[in-house]
Amino acid sequence: MSPLPTDAPILPLSQTVSAQRPGDAPALVAALERCRAEDGAFAYSAGREIGTFRIEARTLNELAQRLAGVTAVAAVALETGPIAIQPCWTPGRLAEAEHRLGSADGGTGDFAVVRLRIVPRRSGEGNIFETEFAGPPEIDALNAAVARGVARASAEGVEGEGRIIDTRVVFIDGAFHPKRSTPAGFEEAAIAAMRAACRTAGLRRLEPLMEIEIMAERDHVLPVVNDLATRGGSELRRRLAQKGVAIAAELPLRAFLTYEGDLAALTQARAKIIGEPQLARWAEVRRR
Structure with missing residues (x-):
């Protein structure tokens, strides 16, 4: 048993960027690579459309700083898309799937058979x-290739959106040819088997939840807690403080982006967010 070989952090916010003029695309790519070389935490990936790239970040401030850095380094006119919230996915139930690449009886090219079982884990x-x-002994290289294929499929998520998380993947059976099986073939078969197993399992869409703390007057505690629930949030705990009641809560990032102003309107500016909001976890969001 081991973690899948992909340790990149999951970043909930992203924004697409592209060069206004097609001829400036190399300058944008060079700027993205330079930013990543100078900052190991800088993350970007290819967008769905050719020539577009997705810059990823944990917070709005971090996203703005990264975009500003790329713009300064590229020194060309850029176009940006709207800020997007990246979901994650997890299997809804246990499922198995098999993918066969090539034929063991005659023929040429890679041969691989990979059968996977996926099991949902807790958040x-x-x-x-x-x-x-x-x-x-050659099985060790094929097992490593299957692990890489599973990791790639998990990182790509659903149609290139988000990642598959909190999943136990078991390589339960397979077949290989002593001359025609290669690690590359087993990696390809593992990707296909992983995608098929996920379709069978029925993936659940997860959204990032922020943990926040709200300082409210006592008369506003119940309205604030009820309002959180309508936005898919929930109260975690509360404590008495000198200036009122501090309410710790989880709130979907989608709702959090506009929550500060909404909270002020709800309480006539008598409640506010205190401290630094933190990314807590990914979970299904149910709104009232």
């Missing part, structure tokens, strides 16, 4: 990979 437990496929 925050992460992804793990296990293998029950054993045999001669």
Whole structure:
């Protein structure tokens, strides 16, 4: 049992960027690469459309800073898209799927058979990979290739959106050819088997939740808590403070982006967010 070989943090916010003039695209790519080289935490990926790239961040301030840095380094006119919130996905139930690449009887090209079982885990437990496929020494390289394929499929998520998280993946069975099986073929088969298993399992869409603390007067505690529930949030705990009642709560990031102004309107500016909001976890969001 081991974590899947993908340790990049999951960043909930993103914004697309592209060069206004097609000829300036190389300058944008060079700027993105330079920003990543100078800051190991800088993250970007290819967008859905050719020539577009998605800059990722944990907070709005961080996203704005990263975009400003890329703009300054590129020194060309750029176009940006709207800020997007990235979901994650997790299987709804246990499922199995098999993918066969090529034929073992004659023919040419890669041959691989990969059968995977995926099992949902609790929120925050992460992804793990296990293998029950054993045999001669060359199997070790094929097992490693399957782990890479599962990690790639998990990172790509659904149609390139978000990632698959909190999932146990077991390589339960397979077949190989001593001359025609390669790690690349097994990686390709693992990606296809992982996608098929996820379709069978029925993926649940998860949204990022922020943990926040609200300082409110006593008369406003109940309205604030009820309002949180209508936005898909929930109260975690509360404590008495000199200036009122401090309410710790979870709130979907989508709602949090406009919540400060909404909270002021609800309480006639007598309640406010205190401290630094933190990304808590990904979960299904149910609104009243």
